[in-house]
Amino acid sequence: MSQFAGQTLFDSGPHRFVLGPWQRQRIRRGFCGLDGALVIDLGLRGRSIAQTGRLQAPSAAQMHELIAAIETLANGQPRELIDNHGQVYSNVLLEEFEPAGPVQLGRGFFCDYHLRYWQLP
Amino acid sequence: MSRYRAIADVVFAGAPLGLASSLRIRRRREPLPSCGDAQAFPSSIQVGPSTILVDLHLRDLPAAESLELGQVGELSFQVISCQDDSRRTVCLAGAVLVGIETLYQQDSPATAVLSFAAESPEGLTDPFTAGDQP
Numbered sequence: 001m002s003q004f005a006g007q008t009l010f011d012s013g014p015h016r017f018v019l020g021p022w023q024r025q026r027i028r029r030g031f032c033g034l035d036g037a038l039v040i041d042l043g044l045r046g047r048s049i050a051q052t053g054r055l056q057a058p059s060a061a062q063m064h065e066l067i068a069a070i071e072t073l074a075n076g077q078p079r080e081l082i083d084n085h086g087q088v089y090s091n092v093l094l095e096e097f098e099p100a101g102p103v104q105l106g107r108g109f110f111c112d113y114h115l116r117y118w119q120l121p
Numbered sequence: 122m123s124r125y126r127a128i129a130d131v132v133f134a135g136a137p138l139g140l141a142s143s144l145r146i147r148r149r150r151e152p153l154p155s156c157g158d159a160q161a162f163p164s165s166i167q168v169g170p171s172t173i174l175v176d177l178h179l180r181d182l183p184a185a186e187s188l189e190l191g192q193v194g195e196l197s198f199q200v201i202s203c204q205d206d207s208r209r210t211v212c213l214a215g216a217v218l219v220g221i222e223t224l225y226q227q228d229s230p231a232t233a234v235l236s237f238a239a240e241s242p243e244g245l246t247d248p249f250t251a252g253d254q255p
Contacts, residue, residue, distance in 0.1 A: 053155070056167075106168040108167075
């Protein structure tokens with residue numbers, strides 16, 4: 001069971017996490033007649049974490065409430081993310097929540113989504 | 122067990138279609154599975170929109186060939202029970218003719234297969250109805 005900011009907003013449906021690589025910012029400078037390059041390390045910047053999944057709700061109103069609650073968390077505040085395996089990631093910003101399509105009516109209401117976090121070092 | 126001796130009164134968009142030999146009605150909603158992390162089986166199976174497809178096999182080729190693809194109307198027919206001659210009426214409102222297939226064979230009756238898909242005017246009413254009559 002995953003959590004973000006202490007809330008289990010994604011448990012209505014299955015979801016997956018994909019970790020991106022940690023990214024360092026660097027400046028490379030070359031000089032005439034010299035092999036190689038001067039690399040200035042500006043430090044660790046962060047990494048992206050992608051989440052894909054499906055939200056499910058018994059009514060359209062409840063689905064829109066759920067989506068609104070998730071969008072509220074995209075407020076620039078770093079939070080704690082716990083994935084489906086219990087792995088904890090700290091200093092995580094929810095950057096983007098994007099429905100992959102319309103809210104559909106199947107057995108109930110459902111909506112597939114993509115979500116992107118940014119973890120600070 | 123339901124066993125029927127005849128298919129009668131096949132009508133599409135007001136036009137009678139004679140010599141029907143069989144009708145296949147397929148009602149289906151495509152499964153939309155979704156898995157979470159490390160799940161071997163989908164933990165969510167949602168379903169797509171309902172589709173109702175009908176294949177009507179008949180030997181009345183002139184009637185079949187007089188129809189036009191895309192034609193819309195009510196498709197209805199009755200089946201007559203072997204046991205007591207009671208009738209079951211099946212009706213498909215908003216049937217759209219999407220296929221006409223004819224087969225001419227040497228020394229055998231020519232046959233036609235008419236394919237229909239059903240639409241619902243406002244997307245909520247089930248176009249399919251069936252009921253028994255004494």
